[in-house]
Amino acid sequence: MRRTCLALALSLAVVMPASAATHLLTAARIHTGDAARPVAEAMAWDEEGNLLALGSAEELRRRFPDAREHAQPGAVVIPGLIDAHAHVMGLGFALLRADLVDAASKEEVIARLKAFEATLPPGAWLLGRGWDQNDWPGKAFPTAADLDAAFPERPVWLERVDGHAGWANSAALRAVTRDLSGDWQPEGGRILRDAQGRATGVFIDTAAALVDAVVPAPDDALRAEALERSLEAAAKHGLTGVHDMGVSLADLGLMRRFADEGRLPLRIRAYADGAAAALDALCAMGPYEHPDGRLAMRGVKFYVDGALGSRGAALLEDYSDEPGHRGLLVTEPAAYAAAVAKARACGLQPASHAIGDRGNRIVLDTYEKVLGDAAGGDHRWRVEHAQVVHRDDLARFAALKVVASMQPTHATSDMPWAEARVGKERLHGAYAWQRLRALGVPLALGSDYPVESVDPRLGLHSAVTRQDRDGQPPGGWLPDQRLTPEQALHGFTAGAAFAASDEDLVGRLAPGLAADFVVLDADPFVVAPAELPELKVLSTWVDGRPTYLAD
DSSP states (O other), X not given: OOOOHHHHHXXXXXXXXXXOOEEEEEEEEEEOOOTTOXXXXXXXXXXXSBEEEEEOHHHHHHHXXXXXXXXXEEEEEEEOEEEEEEOHHHHHHHHTXXXXXXXXXXXXXXXXHHHHHTTSOTTOOEEEEEEOGGGSTTOOOOOTHHHHTTOSXXXXXXXXXXXXXXXXXXXXXXXXXSOOOSXXXXXXXXXXXXXXXXXXXXXXXXXXXXXXXXXXXXXHHHHHHHHHHHHHHHHHTTEEEEEXXXXXXXXXXXXXXXXXTTOOOSEEEEEEESSSHHHHHHHHHOSEEOTTSSEEEEEEEEEOBOOTTTTOSOOSSOBTTBTTOOOOBSSXXXXXXXXXXXXHHTTOEEEEEEOSHHHXXXXXXXXXXXXXXXXGSSOOOEEEEOOBOOTTTHHHHHHTTOEEEEOHHHHHHHTTTHHHHHHHHHGGGBSOHHHHHHTTOOEEEOOOTTSSOSOHHHHHHHHHHOOOTTOOSTTOSSGGGOOOHHHHHHHTTHHHHHXXXXXXXXXXXXXXXXXXXXXXXXXXXXXXXXGGGGOOEEEEEETTEEEEEOO
C-alpha cells in the first residue's frame, strides 16, 4: 500500500527512541524571528517539543552532549508558517472535486468536467470548484445553457474561485425546491436573471444556498477523507498552523476526533461559523481548547459582504464597471452588530469578513460601538481581507486596535481587473499593506485557501513583488505597498500568531516556545524575490516532530 510523505513523517515521529530526551538541530542558518537572537545555527528542544536554547552548534553540542542531532547541512530554518485565514474542509472537498482553477475559457471548464465525470457513478452530482469568468474571453458570467449540451441530465454545481458564487446547469436548477421565477432576490444574495426574469444559472453569495440545499450531503467517511487530504497538503507546503475561518460544530467535532487520535499535523485555530450552533456551544461552555494544543476555538467568523470578483463586495459608491450596483450585505447590519455583541459577552474574538469599503466601514463602526471604552485595549478583534478600505477609514484600524488579516495572493489575483471594479481613486486603500503597517496596524497574512493556493511560498512572493509568476507587471502592481521579505515572513509567523493570541507559543523560535519550524533548501531573505515560489520545503516540524519529510 502506498504511504504518503505525511504518514511516513508521523510514523517516524512515533518511533523516535524514548531515550532521546533532547534534540538538537543544526543548519546553515536559523532565522528565529526573535529580536533577542535573530539568527542562530543550532537549536535544542526537549521530548515535549519545548525549545530549550538557540545559538552556535559548538555551544549547544557542549550544553547538550547526549542530544539526538538532526543535521541539516546547507539548509535554512524559519519559524513554522501559519496561514491566518483559510478553510480547511473547503480545501479537502476541493481536492475531491473537479479542479477548475485557472481554466482559461468555458470550453476548458467543460473539458475538465467531462474528464472528471468519467470517475463518477451514474446519477451522482458533478461538483467542481475554481472557475473565474475574469479569466475568460469577454469576462461575462456563464449560464446554465453553457453546461447543458455536455450534461443534459446529470446535475452540475460549480463553486466560483472566491467561494461567493455558484454556477448550475438546468438539471441542478430543476432540483431546486424554491420557485426561481419572478424578480425576487434573497436577502444578502443575488440570482442572475435574463431579460425575461429567468434564473441564468449563477447564484451569488446567500443565493447559492438554494442549490447547496439540494446537493447530497457528504457522509462521515468522505468528510474524514477531505480533512485528511487537506491536512496533508498543508503540512507538505510548510504550514504548522492555520486559522480556519467559519467552522461548524460538526466540523469541530471531526477535528477533535483527529486530535484525540493524534492525527492533526498542525495547529488549527478554528473560528465558529457565525451566529450558529458552534457560537451557542462556545457561549454555553466557554472557548474550546484541546489538551494537546493542536486545536482550539476561541473566536467567531462573521460575514458582512461578498467578494469583489463576483461584484458582491459592498461599496460606498457604485461599481465602476456596473453603474447602479453597490454589492451585497451578506448580513444585515443590525443582526451583525447583535452577533458581535454576543461574541463579546461570551468572551470570544470576532473576525469579520469585509472586502468592500462599505463592508469595512460597517465592521469598524460596529466594533467601535460594541467595544466602547475598551476599543483602545488589547482585544485583537480582526477584519478579514480588508481589501478595499476608504482612505478616511485607514487610520481607524489603528485607533480601534484591530488586526488586519490580509491575503497577499488576493492582490495578485485581482490586479488584472480590480481597477475596473472600483476605479483608480479607490485603489488608494486597496490591498494597502504598507499604509496599514505605517499606521501601526498589526498584519496577519494568509491565503484564504482554497480560494487561493495553500502554498505560503506564493503568498510570500506576492507580498514581496506584487507580481504574478511571470513577473508582471514590471515593478509590481501598486508597488509602494510591497512588503520586504522580513515583513512578509513576519506576517506568516509572528503576525499570525499574535492575531490568535498564540505569541507565547508559536510564531518565533525562542526558549520556552514550541519547536514549530520549517526547513528550506535556501534562504528566503537571500534568494531573488522571483525565486521565492521555488524554495523547497525539506521538512515541516510541529512540537519538535516531523509532520512532513520531502522525498
